[in-house]
Amino acid sequence: MNNAVVTPGRAMKPHRQKIDLLxxxxxAPMAALxxxxxxYPAGYAVWLGMTDATLLKLGQxxxxxxxxxxxxxxxxxxxxxxxxxxxxxxxxxxxxFAIAIPIALFLNLEFRGRGFVRAxxxxxxxxxxxxxxxxxxxxxxxxxxxxxxxxxxxxxLDSYYSWLSDPTASFWIIVFAMIxxxxxxxxxxxxxxxxxxxxxxxxxxxxxxxxxxxxxxxITLPHIAPTxxxxxxxxxxxxxxxxDMIYVMTRGGPGFSxxxxxxxxxTLTTQFQIGYASAxxxxxxxxxxxxxxxxxxxxxxxxxx
Amino acid sequence: MSAPEKRGWLPRILIFLGAIFIVIYSxxxxxxxxxxxxxxxxVATDDAVWxxxxxxxxxxxxxxxxxxxxxxxxxxxxxxxxxxxIIATGTMCxxxxxxxxxxxxxxxxRFAGRRPLLVAMLMAYLVPSVxxxxxxxxxxxxxxxxxxxxxxxxxxxxxxxxxxxxxxxNFFTSLPRELEEAAQVDGCSRLSALFHIVLPLALPGLVAGxxxxxxxxxxxxxxxxxxxxxxxxxxxxxxxxxxxxGEPAVWGVSxxxxxxxxxxxxLLFLAFQRMMISGLAAGAVKG
Numbered sequence: 001m002n003n004a005v006v007t008p009g010r011a012m013k014p015h016r017q018k019i020d021l022l023x024x025x026x027x028a029p030m031a032a033l034x035x036x037x038x039x040y041p042a043g044y045a046v047w048l049g050m051t052d053a054t055l056l057k058l059g060q061x062x063x064x065x066x067x068x069x070x071x072x073x074x075x076x077x078x079x080x081x082x083x084x085x086x087x088x089x090x091x092x093x094x095x096x097f098a099i100a101i102p103i104a105l106f107l108n109l110e111f112r113g114r115g116f117v118r119a120x121x122x123x124x125x126x127x128x129x130x131x132x133x134x135x136x137x138x139x140x141x142x143x144x145x146x147x148x149x150x151x152x153x154x155x156x157l158d159s160y161y162s163w164l165s166d167p168t169a170s171f172w173i174i175v176f177a178m179i180x181x182x183x184x185x186x187x188x189x190x191x192x193x194x195x196x197x198x199x200x201x202x203x204x205x206x207x208x209x210x211x212x213x214x215x216x217x218x219i220t221l222p223h224i225a226p227t228x229x230x231x232x233x234x235x236x237x238x239x240x241x242x243x244d245m246i247y248v249m250t251r252g253g254p255g256f257s258x259x260x261x262x263x264x265x266x267t268l269t270t271q272f273q274i275g276y277a278s279a280x281x282x283x284x285x286x287x288x289x290x291x292x293x294x295x296x297x298x299x300x301x302x303x304x305x
Numbered sequence: 306m307s308a309p310e311k312r313g314w315l316p317r318i319l320i321f322l323g324a325i326f327i328v329i330y331s332x333x334x335x336x337x338x339x340x341x342x343x344x345x346x347x348v349a350t351d352d353a354v355w356x357x358x359x360x361x362x363x364x365x366x367x368x369x370x371x372x373x374x375x376x377x378x379x380x381x382x383x384x385x386x387x388x389x390x391i392i393a394t395g396t397m398c399x400x401x402x403x404x405x406x407x408x409x410x411x412x413x414x415r416f417a418g419r420r421p422l423l424v425a426m427l428m429a430y431l432v433p434s435v436x437x438x439x440x441x442x443x444x445x446x447x448x449x450x451x452x453x454x455x456x457x458x459x460x461x462x463x464x465x466x467x468x469x470x471x472x473x474x475n476f477f478t479s480l481p482r483e484l485e486e487a488a489q490v491d492g493c494s495r496l497s498a499l500f501h502i503v504l505p506l507a508l509p510g511l512v513a514g515x516x517x518x519x520x521x522x523x524x525x526x527x528x529x530x531x532x533x534x535x536x537x538x539x540x541x542x543x544x545x546x547x548x549x550x551g552e553p554a555v556w557g558v559s560x561x562x563x564x565x566x567x568x569x570x571x572l573l574f575l576a577f578q579r580m581m582i583s584g585l586a587a588g589a590v591k592g
Contacts, residue, residue: 022495023414027422030407030470033399037463038429041440048439058446103327111320119578120328123335126574128524130542131563134549135338138556146337146363180334188585241433244526248546262435269531274439285436292431300424303411303474 042285049279055272068279077256077264078280085240085260085284091175092182093235097228099179100186105220107187108194118191125184133248136177140164167257170250174258178245186231193227194220233295237288335567342561343368372561381536382544382562388454388533389523389540390569395458396522397515400466405511408473409499413482430467434527437463442531452534460528465518472517472584476510477503513584516577520570541566 049068053061072078107118124132139146142162151157164170197220205215243266246252252263259267261284268277312320344365376382410416411423441460442451450456480503488498504511526542533539545566548559574581 020414020416023410023416023419026406026410026414029403030426030466031422033403033459033462033466034426034429037441037459038432038437038467039425041437041444041463042432044440044444045436048443053443055442058443106320106323106327109320111324113324117324117327118582119575121331122574122578122582123331123571126520126570127335127567128526128542128545128570130524130526130545130549131338131566132334134545134559134563135334137549138341138560139334139337141556144556184331185585188582192583237431237433241435243435244542248526248542248549262433265435266438266527269439269442274443278436278439281433281435281439285433288431288433292428295431296424296427299427299471300420303423303427303471303478304420 045278045282045285048275049282051275053275053278055269055274061275064275068276069283071276072279072283077259078261080256081259081261081264084258085262087171088175088242088246088258088260089236089239091171092178092239093232095175095179096183096186096235097232100183100190101228103183103187104190104194105216107191118188121187122184124180125182127181129181129244130248132177132181133245136173136180137164137249140173164250165254167254170254171258174246174249177249178239178242181245182235182239186235189231190224190227193224197223230295230298233291237291237295240284240288338560338563340365341556342372342564343370344557345369345371372555372557373565375555375558376561376565380544380558380562382565384536385539385541385544386565388538389542389566391454392457392461392529392540393519393522395454396461396465397519399458399462400469400518401511401515403462404466404469404514405473405507408470408477409503411470411474412477413485426467426470429463430471432463434464438527438531441528445532451532452538454538456532457528457538457540458522460532461522461525464525465521468521469514469518472514473507473510476507476514480506509580510584512577513580516573516581517584519573523570 048061050063050065051061052064052067103121107114107121127135138144140148140163142148142160142165145160145163147163148157148160152160163173201219202215205219210218240260241262242260243262246258246260246263247266250258252259252267261280265277265280265284268274268280340363345367407426411419437460441463445451445456445460448456450459484502484506485498488502489495493501524542525540526546529540529543530546533543541562545563548562
């Protein structure tokens with residue numbers, strides 16, 4: 001039914017096969033929406049990246065070719081931003097795995113109250129990132145922060161410390177806020193895969209006298225490995241683009257210490273330099289496109305099969 | 306892995322402690338936010354009227370809701386809340402409408418261009434918001450959509466709609482075809498089969514997709530920060546950022562705002578937990 005593909009048997013007819021337009025009608029709203037908010041803007045970003053556009057003189061931009069690209073390679077903030085982006089990606093994604101995998105394994109055990117624990121781990125995910133940022137800034141505040149209070153009380157610190165003004169400390173505080181917010185989704189996805197592993201495999205391993213570590217290594221890990229790879233890819237892409245947490249907590253500061261490329265592009269936009277901002281964003285987007293292509297290929301295959 | 310009744314007391318205690326630890330880790334910042342929000346701000350004394358007398362109080366000696374009243378009296382909080390609600394609801398409706406029709410086409414029809422169209426739409430899911438920020442800003446200025454609810458709805462849909470598409474394709478594919486075929490044998494048109502047979506069956510998927518679209522939009526900071534300029538359109542995350550900068554430097558009121566901003570999504574999540582967890586597991590969300 002509903003088969004619009006021209007089949008050889010029907011080619012006998014002298015007139016052209018009538019194409020079933022219904023699926024195209026169904027697709028039209030989505031296609032129109034994506035052209036308007038995604039495809040056309042993405043192309044437009046590439047064009048803007050090759051101009052000297054500023055927000056102050058809209059519509060008067062001049063084509064400048066690769067001037068912005070040359071500027072990028074002479075721009076210390078951009079060049080150091082590459083390292084800052086990498087550092088941010090690795091720290092967040094690695095630590096998210098380090099927390100999400102044990103939580104998922106734990107929640108895969110059967111115990112009373114599991115539903116409650118599973119719901120509660122999603123709380124950090126549900127909270128708006130801007131709120132999480134606000135709460136973490138509040139906890140690490142130099143004057144009223146609970147972290148300072150606790151550390152002074154137990155004698156680790158002599159006096160209150162202004163954590164978010166410290167380049168190293170602020171980086172790790174933002175990283176931990178991000179992990180706290182981002183890790184639940186990973187845990188839930190890994191848990192969903194864990195629950196598809198047939199119990200018989202573990203029972204057979206028990207008969208063979210395999211220990212917990214061997215069972216994890218030979219049964220659990222191979223089953224979740226594809227999902228872990230997929231999460232690694234997608235989280236790295238998202239984290240490279242992530243702005244909210246960094247920008248809300250310190251605006252990329254102190255100084256330029258937390259300027260990832262995404263935050264840099266965003267800051268340039270708020271400074272009206274939209275041509276150069278687009279160039280930075282497009283450069284970042286093109287690098288990530290390689291990973292994205294892998295992801296989409298994998299996804300399209302699994303969806304179409 | 307092993308059935309619970311086989312466990313000895315030591316594993317049981319370890320599991321109990323593990324569960325407690327995970328729950329505390331996941332909820333402590335939120336609970337601290339709740340506590341701070343019911344701790345009244347200034348207790349001015351005669352010798353230090355000019356000093357902020359806020360101290361870290363683990364449990365407020367005089368809990369009160371005064372911060373919540375201040376929030377609604379002195380900050381246009383109700384207005385921001387309304388804007389967030391309008392934009393998130395709009396995003397939810399637009400994404401559900403466009404994406405579920407599209408997903409139905411992908412999962413139930415074989416047509417020319419199916420694969421390239423699907424790949425293109427999945428690519429849209431991966432176009433970074435950073436890349437879209439500037440062009441959308443210029444396009445919206447040209448179309449008069451800047452600083453409007455409608456413009457915000459379109460911008461948020463660039464994130465939400467591709468996700469809902471993916472989720473709904475998976476969902477429709479998991480539904481048995483036979484029911485629709487039976488309906489058509491009984492003389493139902495394809496459209497009425499869609500509305501009377503498929504949509505009711507797809508309800509759990511639609512609820513999950515709609516909620517996730519709502520939450521994505523409710524939580525989004527970037528677009529709201531750049532595309533809105535007046536109180537009549539600005540959303541809660543923009544206000545949260547002002548609070549995080551310490552404007553106004555009144556943490557009790559800020560945390561009260563944070564609590565109220567979280568409430569709608571938290572309640573939605575609690576109400577539809579099961580559907581949402583399965584929906585989330587079906588795909589990865591931008592974040």
